[in-house]
Amino acid sequence: MEPGVRIHPTADVSPEATIGAGTSIWHQAQVREGACIGHHCVIGKGVYIDFGVRIGNHVKIQNYVSIYHGVTIQDGVFIGPHVCFTNDKRPRAVNPDGSLKGAEDWVVSETLVLEGAAIGAHSVIVCGTTIGRWAMVGAGSVVTRDVPDYGLVWGNPARLQGFVCPCGERLQEKGSHRDGDVLMVCPKCGTEIRIPIDVYQKTGG
Secondary structure (H helix, E strand, O other): OOEEEEEOOOOEEEEOOEOOOOEEEOOOEEOOOOOOOOOOEEEOOEEEOOOEEEOOOOOOOOOOOEEEEOEEOOOOOOOOOOEEEEEOOOOOOOOOOOEEOOHHOOOOOOOOEEEOEEEEEOOOOOOOOOEEOOOEEEOOOEOOOOOOOEEEEEOOOOEEEEEEEEOEEOOEEEEEOOOOOEEEEEOOOOOEEEEEEHHHHHOOO
16 A cells, blocks of 8 residues: 555455555445556545556546446546446346356456546446547436547437537637648637547537
């Protein structure tokens, strides 16, 4: 265990998990064996982190999030309360012969959440998807396909509605770049971001 780790007495953290310096794990959270959590993370009340899950640095995971085996979360990600990550595209409790399924009877579909992304409360992230850098998922969404870098998605199924700045503000179109990318700008901080034209067109823009 690294220095400065805080684990609430009601949390269940496997001694085989790796917890980075300055990370806080709050009431009734469970961290399974082989999980790896980076430094200065906040793991909220009732969070479940399955075996082998990898979480980067400065990640905030709010209350009652479920993160199952096969999920990797990079640095600086925000996950709102009651978000659920799945890991089986064809879930069954039993095999066709009625026998209870075991670890050898199914294949994990991996999920990747890239740096700085934010996932709103009560969203479901269907396995096999990648959520891009600094993307934002609206509350209550069901993500069934990849989300591009800076993408703003919401709905069931979640659809691309626009693009967001790392500061969280919605980007505005500034003009087309000479190589065909769309140049967008943040009205709050002035950051300029280039979005590939084929990605931009998925919004109907």
